[in-house]
Amino acid sequence: MVAHSEDGAASSAPRGTRYYDGRNAVAHEATLRWSDAFLSILPIGDETAELAVWPRERLTVSEPDPDGQVVMSCKGQPGRLMTDARTLPQQMAARRMRGRHYLGWTAVGVATLAIGVALVVGLPSVGAALVPRSAEARLGDMVETLVVGRHRVCSGADGQHALEQLEARLAQAAKIDEPVRLVVIDSKIVNAVTLPGGRVIIMRGLLDHVNNADQLAGVMAHETGHIARRDPLVSLFRRAGIRAVGATLGFNVGLADASSLAGQLVGLSYSREMERLADANGVAYLQASGLRSDGLAAFFASMEKSADKKSGGTSSSVLEFFSDHPRTVDREKLNRGSSLGDSALTPSQWAAVRAMCGKP
Structure with missing residues (x-):
């Protein structure tokens, strides 16, 4: 199983990359090719074909699960991608870490208020209103x-x-x-x-x-x-x-x-x-x-x-x-x-x- 680096060269992937096209529940084994502007999702064994091409500026990346897997999606596209967090380019990982750092500090204050209001005062609607839309x-x-x-x-x-x-x-x-x-x-x-x-x-x-x-x-x-x-x-x-x-x-x-x-x-x-x-x-x-x-x-x-x-x-x-x-x-x-x-x-x-x- 391989992923691809910024210049298109193959790099090792600790775990398999799976792509779901949004039309059915079938998982496609895939490799990834990153460029400055796009992420290309390629089927295993046929790097001339493309399962999807996503603009990098529209990508969203979840926090990794306990096994290090992240869920990626592209705004406006139905598909979803699951891959190892270590396959992400350095720029993507850095952006995710910055987002986590910001959300971590925000969450401390907001969570304290939300928990206090929603669970102690007993008004979950007020607690929900304190949660950022993002x-x-x-x-x-x-x-x-x-x-x-x-x-x-x-x-x-x-x-x-x-x-x-x-x-x-x-x-x-x-x-x-x-x-x-x-x-x-x-x-x-x-x-x-x-x-x-x-x-x-x-x-x-x-x-x-x-x-x-x-x-x-x-x-x-x-x-x-x-x-x-x-x-x-x-x-x-x-x-x-x-x-x-x-x-x-x-x-x-x-x-x-x-x-x-x-x-x-x-x-x-x-x-x-x-x-x-x-x-x-x-x-x-x-x-x-x-x-x-x-x-x-x-x-x-x-x-x-x-x-x-x-x-x-x-x-x-x-x-x-x-x-x-x-x-x-x-x-x-x-x-x-x-x-x-x-x-x-x-x-x-x-x-x-x-x-x-x-x-x-």
């Missing part, structure tokens, strides 16, 4: 790598663009400054998951279940409500306590810790108050965006109908939705919204979204 984004990136890596990422430029345009309108209404990252994965579960750092994972089961784009927009608006209030981080603090604070702020963010936190994030259930506010705010975001706002209630009604079917039993995907969402008709009644406003997507955009996971 630290939250780093945790979200690691969690996304682990969650999405298990599934095929559904592609389609037109569908992805339509979803991102819709989410941008909702985020603007919610006064969210940072871009929201959207990923669609090939999972049968009828759900969408919000991760720290403004990330939403939409599952194929949700696209298959909703009857139209306005129902999907209702769910996306609900998830935007969770992002605006940083609910994933608040819930993680409430569940994991000091370990979540430490991991978020730069302590013990190895793959084992991130994997554990990822599992907790996927299985988190928000409080009824969090869900109520996300519902109400979601409807408000739709209305502020000039969109019809009755899709969320229609989605709840369709889920209730699916769960209450007498014949054929209830699908496991529907049951999994209700395992982490309050099942109550009150949510439908309280969030009926209005049919006034534009449809969330045009027919062609909706068709492109539906086709992302291979279903026209």
Whole structure:
């Protein structure tokens, strides 16, 4: 197994380098070639081919795990790379060390405040608000790598663009400054998951279940409500306590810790108050965006109908939705919204979204 130095010459790699392209969970054994501006990821045995080319200025590097492995990603690209920290060029290692030194001092002060408020005073929402956005984004990136890596990422430029345009309108209404990252994965579960750092994972089961784009927009608006209030981080603090604070702020963010936190994030259930506010705010975001706002209630009604079917039993995907969402008709009644406003997507955009996971 080899990596490549700045001038393209091969150098020894203590452990294997594995590249995940973001489309499936298959790991590609790879070598690395660094230049002044780019990182080239090459398949083993064929150095004339390229699995990916990443601009160095857009690279992010995690802290090493106990075995010295780091996770690398490129902003705007779906792939992830795992390699030994000792394969990094000196400039990359130095940049990572400077970042760690800065975050270490920042984390000491912020963690003290966050732990005191979140765990002693008992207000995890206030503790979460003290966490820097950059630290939250780093945790979200690691969690996304682990969650999405298990599934095929559904592609389609037109569908992805339509979803991102819709989410941008909702985020603007919610006064969210940072871009929201959207990923669609090939999972049968009828759900969408919000991760720290403004990330939403939409599952194929949700696209298959909703009857139209306005129902999907209702769910996306609900998830935007969770992002605006940083609910994933608040819930993680409430569940994991000091370990979540430490991991978020730069302590013990190895793959084992991130994997554990990822599992907790996927299985988190928000409080009824969090869900109520996300519902109400979601409807408000739709209305502020000039969109019809009755899709969320229609989605709840369709889920209730699916769960209450007498014949054929209830699908496991529907049951999994209700395992982490309050099942109550009150949510439908309280969030009926209005049919006034534009449809969330045009027919062609909706068709492109539906086709992302291979279903026209």
